[in-house]
Amino acid sequence: DQQVKQNSPSLSVQEGRISILNCDYTNSMFDYFLWYKKYPAEGPTFLISISSIKDKNEDGRFTVFLNKSAKHLSLHIVPSQPGDSAVYFCAASENNYGQNFVFGPGTRLSVLP
């Protein structure tokens, strides 16, 4: 059973518009969430994180929203740029240090010029 889900395998957005990537989780013990960006043939790069005590975290063009009651988080990228085209992974962890984050299957974002 997949604990972290990203139901959209792909998303296309026009340059300058907002990209919204969604992530759902089933484990109510998850309390820390991250978003990673991955280009082909490279390791994932950390983008932004959010703790369960917050419902929003912003860093430049990237904002993550967390809805704990719905077990849902989303990553907003605005304005979207062609260089944002990549695969985005959502990841979550419980309050257990040293353990692996559980990753979603990823969403491929294509930003069209």
Next chain:
Amino acid sequence: GAVVSQHPSRVICKSGTSVKIECRSLDFQATTMFWYRQFPKKSLMLMATSNEGSKATYEQGVEKDKFLINHASLTLSTLTVTSAHPEDSSFYICSARAISGRSRDTQYFGPGTRLTVL
């Protein structure tokens, strides 16, 4: 930010040979390192969790005798693919998570190693 390196970045070997991949945390100590495998157009698949000074914990379906993991120090973990076969061809990625007090440090990834077994 924290830097994790992997060596080599790309390796081509003959079937039946063994290949060692190194993962290093360059500017922090990593008590725990993770090894992933990524198939084309697929998500990351966790292979094993490596803790410094102890045996690695392998995920279900991953052969521990096939994929040998050693976490010799707080900055180095190695993955050895033994008797490699063409089906082992894949993109292998390591990551490291630093624990400092009560902070929730991020898991940092290496750049990956492309293994091609002929």
